[in-house]
Amino acid sequence: MAEVTKNHPYDLLMLLDTQAEEAAREQAVTEAQKLIEAQGEFVSRDPLGVAQLDFKIRHRTEADRILLRFKGPAELVAELDRTLKIADPILRFRIIKDGAPLSELPTYTPSLRKADEDDAPSMDDDERAERRERRRY
Numbered sequence: 001m002a003e004v005t006k007n008h009p010y011d012l013l014m015l016l017d018t019q020a021e022e023a024a025r026e027q028a029v030t031e032a033q034k035l036i037e038a039q040g041e042f043v044s045r046d047p048l049g050v051a052q053l054d055f056k057i058r059h060r061t062e063a064d065r066i067l068l069r070f071k072g073p074a075e076l077v078a079e080l081d082r083t084l085k086i087a088d089p090i091l092r093f094r095i096i097k098d099g100a101p102l103s104e105l106p107t108y109t110p111s112l113r114k115a116d117e118d119d120a121p122s123m124d125d126d127e128r129a130e131r132r133e134r135r136r137y
Contacts, residue, residue, distance in 0.1 A: 040072025
């Protein structure tokens with residue numbers, strides 16, 4: 001009986017070194033794309049542009065972002081992981097299973113409003129004294 005491999009949808013987000021030569025960055029992305037096409041189904045390539053990093057990665061403060069969408073087996077993901085780890089122009093990468101568009105992913109937006117005293121639960125003097133007493137022991 002032949003073994004059937006299921007192709008799952010994936011997103012590959014790569015952060016490329018902006019100080020590396022353009023040809024080297026393009027070669028790293030092209031090699032990843034060729035590997036995907038050889039073992040899976042390439043869906044799209046979306047350049048997301050240069051962005052400031054929240055923290056330094058290899059002493060770099062900005063990176064060029066590329067999003068590759070593809071379908072493939074788990075073996076392809078393992079091969080991509082191995083190949084991308086040794087590519088010099090790639091600062092960091094993440095392979096995300098499911099293929100949900102990044103624009104549809106939930107985002108966390110912290111509230112910038114400080115809590116007012118009215119928002120705090122009201123506490124009378126007896127409750128405060130009782131809490132202080134409990135903290136002592």
